[in-house]
Amino acid sequence: MSSFETTIGLEVHVELKTKSKAFSLSPVNFGDPANENTNVIDWGYPGVLPSANKGALESGMMAALALNAQITRDVHWDRKNYFYPDNPKSYQVTQQQTPIGHDGYVEIKKEDGTSKRIGIKELHVEEDAGKNSHSGKGYSLVDLNRQGTPLVEIVSQPNISSPDEAYLYLEKLRQLIQFTGISDVKMQEGSMRVDINISVRPIGAEKYGTKVEIKNVNSFQYAKNALAYEEQRQRDELMAGHIIGQETRRFDEPTKSTILMRVKEGADDYRYFPEPDLPVIHVSDEWIKAVKSSLPETADDRIARYINKFALSKKEAAVLTQTLEMANFYDQVVDDGADPKRTANYLIGDVNAYLNETQLDLQDTKLTPGHLSGMIKLIDNGTISTKQAKKVFTAITDGEEPKAYVEKNGLVQLSDPNKLTPIINQILDDNQQSIDDFKGGKDRAIGYLTGQVMKKTHGNANPKIVHEILLAELKKR
Amino acid sequence: MTDFFNENLTSLHKKLVDKEISATELTKEALNKSKSSQSEINAFITIDDEGALKRAAEIDAVGIDPDNILSGIPFAIKDNIVTKGLKTTAASHILDNFVPVYDATVIEKLNELGIVTIGKTNMDEFAMGGSTETSYFGKTANAWDHTKVPGGSSGGSASSVASGVIPVALGSDTGGSIRQPAAFNGIVGLKPTYGRVSRWGLIAFGSSLDQIGPLTRTVEDNARVLAAISGKDQRDTTTEDQSVPDFTKGIKKGVKDLRIGVPKEYFAKGIDEGVKDVVKKAIAKYESSGAKVDEVSLPHSKYGIAAYYILASSEASSNLERFDGIRYGFSARQDGQTLEDLYVRTRSEGFGDEVKRRIMLGTFALSAGFYDAYFKKAAQVRTLIVNDFAKVFENHDIILGPTTTSPAFDLGSENDDPVKMYMNDLLTIPLNLAGLPGMSINAGFTDGLPVGLQIIGKRFDESTIYKTAYAFEQDSQLFTKHPGVNF
Numbered sequence: 001m002s003s004f005e006t007t008i009g010l011e012v013h014v015e016l017k018t019k020s021k022a023f024s025l026s027p028v029n030f031g032d033p034a035n036e037n038t039n040v041i042d043w044g045y046p047g048v049l050p051s052a053n054k055g056a057l058e059s060g061m062m063a064a065l066a067l068n069a070q071i072t073r074d075v076h077w078d079r080k081n082y083f084y085p086d087n088p089k090s091y092q093v094t095q096q097q098t099p100i101g102h103d104g105y106v107e108i109k110k111e112d113g114t115s116k117r118i119g120i121k122e123l124h125v126e127e128d129a130g131k132n133s134h135s136g137k138g139y140s141l142v143d144l145n146r147q148g149t150p151l152v153e154i155v156s157q158p159n160i161s162s163p164d165e166a167y168l169y170l171e172k173l174r175q176l177i178q179f180t181g182i183s184d185v186k187m188q189e190g191s192m193r194v195d196i197n198i199s200v201r202p203i204g205a206e207k208y209g210t211k212v213e214i215k216n217v218n219s220f221q222y223a224k225n226a227l228a229y230e231e232q233r234q235r236d237e238l239m240a241g242h243i244i245g246q247e248t249r250r251f252d253e254p255t256k257s258t259i260l261m262r263v264k265e266g267a268d269d270y271r272y273f274p275e276p277d278l279p280v281i282h283v284s285d286e287w288i289k290a291v292k293s294s295l296p297e298t299a300d301d302r303i304a305r306y307i308n309k310f311a312l313s314k315k316e317a318a319v320l321t322q323t324l325e326m327a328n329f330y331d332q333v334v335d336d337g338a339d340p341k342r343t344a345n346y347l348i349g350d351v352n353a354y355l356n357e358t359q360l361d362l363q364d365t366k367l368t369p370g371h372l373s374g375m376i377k378l379i380d381n382g383t384i385s386t387k388q389a390k391k392v393f394t395a396i397t398d399g400e401e402p403k404a405y406v407e408k409n410g411l412v413q414l415s416d417p418n419k420l421t422p423i424i425n426q427i428l429d430d431n432q433q434s435i436d437d438f439k440g441g442k443d444r445a446i447g448y449l450t451g452q453v454m455k456k457t458h459g460n461a462n463p464k465i466v467h468e469i470l471l472a473e474l475k476k477r
Numbered sequence: 478m479t480d481f482f483n484e485n486l487t488s489l490h491k492k493l494v495d496k497e498i499s500a501t502e503l504t505k506e507a508l509n510k511s512k513s514s515q516s517e518i519n520a521f522i523t524i525d526d527e528g529a530l531k532r533a534a535e536i537d538a539v540g541i542d543p544d545n546i547l548s549g550i551p552f553a554i555k556d557n558i559v560t561k562g563l564k565t566t567a568a569s570h571i572l573d574n575f576v577p578v579y580d581a582t583v584i585e586k587l588n589e590l591g592i593v594t595i596g597k598t599n600m601d602e603f604a605m606g607g608s609t610e611t612s613y614f615g616k617t618a619n620a621w622d623h624t625k626v627p628g629g630s631s632g633g634s635a636s637s638v639a640s641g642v643i644p645v646a647l648g649s650d651t652g653g654s655i656r657q658p659a660a661f662n663g664i665v666g667l668k669p670t671y672g673r674v675s676r677w678g679l680i681a682f683g684s685s686l687d688q689i690g691p692l693t694r695t696v697e698d699n700a701r702v703l704a705a706i707s708g709k710d711q712r713d714t715t716t717e718d719q720s721v722p723d724f725t726k727g728i729k730k731g732v733k734d735l736r737i738g739v740p741k742e743y744f745a746k747g748i749d750e751g752v753k754d755v756v757k758k759a760i761a762k763y764e765s766s767g768a769k770v771d772e773v774s775l776p777h778s779k780y781g782i783a784a785y786y787i788l789a790s791s792e793a794s795s796n797l798e799r800f801d802g803i804r805y806g807f808s809a810r811q812d813g814q815t816l817e818d819l820y821v822r823t824r825s826e827g828f829g830d831e832v833k834r835r836i837m838l839g840t841f842a843l844s845a846g847f848y849d850a851y852f853k854k855a856a857q858v859r860t861l862i863v864n865d866f867a868k869v870f871e872n873h874d875i876i877l878g879p880t881t882t883s884p885a886f887d888l889g890s891e892n893d894d895p896v897k898m899y900m901n902d903l904l905t906i907p908l909n910l911a912g913l914p915g916m917s918i919n920a921g922f923t924d925g926l927p928v929g930l931q932i933i934g935k936r937f938d939e940s941t942i943y944k945t946a947y948a949f950e951q952d953s954q955l956f957t958k959h960p961g962v963n964f
Contacts, residue, residue: 044804045577046681047680048678049677081794083798271845272843276683276684277681279714
C-alpha cells in the first residue's frame with residue numbers, strides 16, 4: 001500500500017445545445033465554415049451590447065438540478081479580462097461571484113459495489129472563446145463561430161481520490177448531463193472538455209500537496225491514464241525528496257505520460273468585476289419549479305422503469321442507459337410494439353457490436369427505431385427466424401426496410417405443415433436409427449432430426465412448427 | 478438664409494411643411510455653417526457633405542411628414558455614436574479609420590423620423606475629459622469665447638449648437654459630458670435617466686454610467702429630441718420598460734408649489750463666486766414664481782469624484798480592451814512580430830495620454846488584492862450617494878444647483894493637472910452614479926461667459942425637469958442671447 005493520498009479536482013466544460021449564443025442571436029452550430037455564425041456582438045465591435053440568452057441560464061439551472069446543487073437566486077454576470085485573439089472583447093462573460101448552482105454532488109458506484117459522493121463546488125454559465133489555428137506561414141487564423149457559445153463549467157470538490165474514481169465521476173457526470181438534454185457532451189467534438197488538478201500528500205499531512213494542472217485530455221481514458229501517470233510521478237518525486245512545482249502539464253498520448261508545459265509563478269489576474277452591460281437576474285421559486293418540471297427522465301429513473309415495466313435485468317437496463325441516444329432508441333422501438341426483452345437483447349448485442357465495429361455513434365448510423373422494431377416484430381410473429389434475422393439486421397444497418405427486404409429475398413419462414421410434413425417424413429425415412437433412439441427414450445434424437453430439417457430447408461423452417469410435426473410423425477411410426 | 482439663432486424645431490418644421498425651405502436647402506445651410514466654422518471652433522471630426530445631401534434629397538422626394546417635427550432636420554452626432562457607413566472615431570487615433578457596419582439605436586430611431594446627419598462632432602478621446610482637448614483631432618473652441626474650452630466631452634456638439642451651426646445635436650454623458658459643455662456654452666443639455674435611452678451603438682466608456690442625450694438651444698426642442706430617442710431596446714437590456722411620454726406636455730404648467738431642494742454642498746468653498754451668484758439669482762426667481770425652496774444636504778456627494786474615477790475607469794479599462802489592432806481600427810501590425818508586440822504597439826500608439834491614464838487607473842483598481850479596497854469600496858459609496866438623493870426626493874420634486882464649479886476656462890490651462898480637471902465634474906458626477914436625470918440650462922453670465930443651472934429630477938421623471946427648465950427659460954428669455962458670430 002502507498003503511504004500517500006491523492007487529491008483530484010476536475011473542471012468540466014460542457015457546451016450547451018442552445019439555438020443561439022449566450023449573448024448574441026448568432027446560431028450555435030458545430031462544423032460550419034469559419035466565421036459564418038458570427039455578428040457584430042461576436043466580433044466585439046465598438047458599441048455593441050450583450051443580451052443574455054435565457055435558455056442558456058435555464059440549461060445551467062437544469063444542470064444544477066441534475067447535480068443536486070442549490071440554485072443561486074440573484075445572479076449577476078462578471079467579466080474575466082484577458083487578451084487573446086480568440087477572445088474579441090478581451091473579456092469573457094461568466095458567473096464568477098454568483099454561479100447559478102453550488103454545493104451539489106454526483107454519486108458514483110465503485111467496482112467493489114460501494115458508492116461515493118463526489119462534491120460539486122459550483123457550476124456556472126459562461127461564454128466560450130473562438131478558435132485560433134496557426135497557418136504555419138507566420139500568422140494565425142481566428143474562427144469566431146464558437147465565440148459566445150454558452151458553456152456550463154462544473155467544478156468538483158477536490159474529493160476525488162484516485163484515477164478510477166475520476167473516470168467513474170466523468171462517466172456519471174456525462175450521463176447525468178446528457179439525460180437533461182442540454183448538451184451532446186462529446187469529447188471528440190469538444191462539447192465536453194476536462195481540466196484536471198491533482199496533488200498528492202503523505203497520509204496524515206494537514207495541507208494538500210502542490211497542485212499540478214493537466215491540459216489536453218481528450219477522452220476519459222486519457223484522463224485516467226494521465227492521472228495514473230501523474231499520481232505515480234508525484235509520489236516518486238516526493239519519495240526522492242523533491243518538491244512538486246506549481247505547473248501546467250499536458251498529456252502525451254503515445255507515451256501515456258504528462259509533459260511539462262509551463263511553470264506557474266503566481267495566480268493569473270483576470271480582474272473580475274460585475275458586467276455592467278447586463279442586469280441582475282432574479283431566479284424565482286416559480287422559475288425553478290418550471291425548469292424542474294421540464295427536466296426529462298433521468299438515467300436512474302429509466303433504469304427503474306426498464307426493470308419494473310419490461311422485466312429487464314439491472315445490467316441490461318444499465319447498458320441501455322449508458323447514452324441518451326441508446327435509451328431513446330430503445331424506448332422508440334418498444335413504443336412501436338416490439339418485444340421489450342428481445343429489443344434489449346438486440347441493442348445490447350448486435351447493435352452495440354455493430355457500433356463498436358464501425359466506430360459510429362448510434363445517431364450517425366442508418367439504423368432507425370422503425371426498422372429495428374419492424375425486424376423484431378417479424379421475429380415476434382414468426383414470419384422470420386432468428387437466423388434469418390441476421391441477414392435482415394445487416395440489411396437494416398444499410399438503411400433497408402425490413403419487411404420489403406424479407407419479401408424481396410424470400411426469407412419468409414416455412415411454417416406450412418402441408419409443405420413441412422413430406423420433408424420431415426423423408427428425413428425420418430432416412431434416419432431409422434434416430435427413430436429407434438427416440439423410442440428408446442433418447443430425447444437428444446429430436447434435436448438431431450430438427451437440425452436435419454433445418455439443413456434441408458436452408459434454415460427457413462419454423463423450428464416451433466417443425467418440432468410439433470416431428471413429434472406427431474414419430475408417434476405414428 | 479436661415480439663422481438658427483432665431484429658429485427652433487417648431488419654426489423650422491413649419492418652414493419645411495410650408496415649403497418655404499426644402500430639406501436640401503436646410504441641409505446645405507447646416508453644411509456650409511459647419512464647414513465655415515471649422516477653422517474657428519473645430520466642432521466636427523467628420524462633415525458628411527455627400528451623405529447628408531443624398532439623405533436630404535430622399536426626404537424631399539418623399540415629402541416632409543407634417544406630423545413629425547424631426548422630418549428633414551439637420552443633426553450633428555457626437556463621434557462616439559456609431560453611424561453605418563460614416564466614420565466613427567471616438568476622437569481616437571485607434572479608431573481613426575473605423576467605418577461602422579451598423580447604426581446605433583438612437584440613429585436608427587432618428588433616421589426613421591427623417592433627420593439628416595450633417596456630421597460627427599469632436600469630443601474628448603473616448604469621452605474621457607471635460608474640455609474636448611484630449612481629442613486626436615484637435616481642440617474645439619467655446620462658442621462664446623474662442624480662447625476658452627467648450628467643456629467636454631461633448632464639446633463639439635455643444636459648441637456647434639451654441640454657435641448657431643446646427644439646430645440640435647446628440648451627446649453622451651458619463652460624468653457630466655452633456656451638462657458641463659451645455660453649461661459652458663449656454664445651451665440646454667439633458668442627461669436622461671440611466672436606462673431611458675438605448676446605449677446600443679454608443680462606444681462604451683463607463684457602461685453603468687453612460688447615457689446618450691440631446692443638446693439643444695431650447696427646452697422644448699430638447700424635450701422633442703428626447704422623446705424621439707427614448708424607449709426600451711431589446712439590444713440594450715439595461716434599458717427599462719418605461720412609457721415614453723410627450724415631454725412637452727405639461728411643460729407650461731409653471732412652478733407654483735414645486736418643492737425645490739438646494740443642496741448646500743453645491744455652494745461649498747471652491748465653487749466660483751460668480752457662478753454661485755448667477756445660480757442663486759436663478760433659484761430666487763423660482764421662489765418668486767411660487768416654488769418652495771429649501772436647503773437640503775447630499776452629504777456623500779463629496780466622495781463622488783473618487784468613487785466615479787474608480788468605477789468609470791475600471792469599466793473603461795475593460796471596455797477598451799477590445800481595441801487590440803486585430804479586427805478593426807488602427808493596427809501597428811508588422812511582419813514577423815509577436816502577438817504581444819502587436820498589442821503593446823497598437824495600444825501605445827493608438828491611445829492618447831488621458832485614455833492611458835484611465836486604463837491604468839482602472840486596471841489597478843480591479844487588480845487582485847486591490848479590488849476590495851478600491852472597486853468594491855467605490856461601489857458602496859455609490860449606494861450611499863443613491864440613498865442621499867432618495868432621501869431628498871422623499872419630500873422634494875426637483876433639485877437645483879450649479880452645473881459646474883466655474884465658467885469655461887482657458888484652452889490649455891488645465892492639461893497638466895488631471896486632478897484639477899477631474900474636480901470640474903464635482904457637481905455632475907453624483908447624478909451618473911445615482912442613475913438620475915439631470916439638465917443644464919443657461920442661468921445667466923459671469924464675466925461674459927454662460928453659467929449653467931443644473932436641474933436634477935427623480936428617476937424617469939424628465940417631465941418635471943422640462944417643466945422646471947421651461948419656466949426659467951421663458952421668464953429669462955436667455956435663449957435669445959447668442960455669441961453673435963454668424964457662420
